[in-house]
Amino acid sequence: MNQLSFTKMHGLGNSYIYVNMFEETIPESLLSSLAVKVSNVNTGIGADGMILICPSNIAPVKMRIFNSDGSEGKNCGNGLRCVAKYVYEHGIVQEPSFFIETLSGLVKADVTVENGAVTSVTVDMGKPRLKRSQIPMVGPEAEQVVAEPFEVDGQRYEITAVSMGNPHVIFYVDDITTAPVTTLGPMVEKDKRFPEGVNVEFVEVINDHELHFRVWERGSGVTQACGTGACAAVVASVLNGKTARDKETIVHLAGGDLIITWTEEGNIRMTGPAETICTGVYYY
Numbered sequence: 001m002n003q004l005s006f007t008k009m010h011g012l013g014n015s016y017i018y019v020n021m022f023e024e025t026i027p028e029s030l031l032s033s034l035a036v037k038v039s040n041v042n043t044g045i046g047a048d049g050m051i052l053i054c055p056s057n058i059a060p061v062k063m064r065i066f067n068s069d070g071s072e073g074k075n076c077g078n079g080l081r082c083v084a085k086y087v088y089e090h091g092i093v094q095e096p097s098f099f100i101e102t103l104s105g106l107v108k109a110d111v112t113v114e115n116g117a118v119t120s121v122t123v124d125m126g127k128p129r130l131k132r133s134q135i136p137m138v139g140p141e142a143e144q145v146v147a148e149p150f151e152v153d154g155q156r157y158e159i160t161a162v163s164m165g166n167p168h169v170i171f172y173v174d175d176i177t178t179a180p181v182t183t184l185g186p187m188v189e190k191d192k193r194f195p196e197g198v199n200v201e202f203v204e205v206i207n208d209h210e211l212h213f214r215v216w217e218r219g220s221g222v223t224q225a226c227g228t229g230a231c232a233a234v235v236a237s238v239l240n241g242k243t244a245r246d247k248e249t250i251v252h253l254a255g256g257d258l259i260i261t262w263t264e265e266g267n268i269r270m271t272g273p274a275e276t277i278c279t280g281v282y283y284y
C-alpha cells in the first residue's frame with residue numbers, strides 16, 4: 001500500500017488536500033484518480049480537490065490543482081493563497097513576496113505574517129483575458145462577451161465571460177439567496193458553447209464596491225468560495241458599469257469575504273485569508 005503525507009487547507013471554506021511535491025512522489029498517471037479519492041467525504045479525506053505544491057524552474061514554487069472529479073484546472077485563487085502560506089511557513093521561501101508558477105502563468109504573492117504565521121495573502125493575479133477565444137467560448141474569436149444574450153433550456157439570460165487563466169461565466173441575479181446555483185450551474189458548466197467547460201458564478205450587486213457571490217465550480221460543483229471566480233465577478237461588474245475600476249470591491253462569498261481591485265494598470269489584486277485545517281497520512 002502507498003502512503004502520502006498531506007495538509008488540508010482552506011481559503012474561505014474552499015478546501016483542498018495539499019501535497020508537498022518537494023518531498024512526495026506520485027506517478028503522473030495516478031494524479032487524477034487520487035484527487036477523486038482524497039476528495040471523497042465518505043471514503044477519502046473530504047475536500048473540493050487536490051493541490052500539488054511542486055518545484056518550478058522559473059519560480060520558487062509551482063501550483064497544480066485537480067478538481068474533485070479528477071480534472072486538472074489551470075488556476076485557483078484560494079489555492080494560491082494557501083500555497084503561499086504553506087511555502088512561507090515551511091521555509092520553502094524566506095521572503096514575504098515571491099512568484100508562484102501556475103499552468104496559466106506566473107503570479108506574485110505577498111504574505112502578511114503575524115507571530116510567524118501567515119494570516120492573509122495578497123495575490124497579483126495578472127490581467128483578465130476577455131477575448132472569446134481566450135475564455136474559450138465558441139463564436140467570433142476577438143469579441144468580448146459582455147451582457148450577451150444566452151439561452152438555456154428555453155430561458156433567456158445575459159452573461160459576461162472572463163478568463164482568469166481559467167474560464168468563468170457570470171449571471172447577475174436580483175437576490176443571491178434564490179440564485180439557481182444547483183440547477184443552472186451544472187447545465188452551463190457543461191454547455192457546448194464552452195468547449196473546456198466553465199465555472200458558473202451568480203452575482204448580486206449591493207453597491208458600486210460590494211457584491212454577493214455564489215458559485216458552481218467546474219469539476220467540483222458548489223463550493224464555499226472561488227477566488228478566480230470572485231476576481232472574474234469584479235472584472236465583469238466593471239465591464240457592465242456596476243462597480244468602479246481601480247477601487248477595492250468587497251466580494252461576499254458563502255465562506256467569507258475577499259477584497260479585489262482591478263487596477264488602472266490592468267492587473268487584478270486579490271486579498272484574503274488562508275487557513276491550515278490538519279495534517280495527516282493518506283493510504284492508497
Ligand SMILES: N[C@@H](CCC[C@H](N)C(=O)O)C(=O)O
Pocket residue numbers: 014065067072073074075076077078079166167199217218219220223225226227228229
Ligand atoms: N476554487 C478555485 C478554482 C478551482 C479550479 C476551477 N474549478 C476550474 O476548473 O477552473 C479558485 O479559488 O479559484
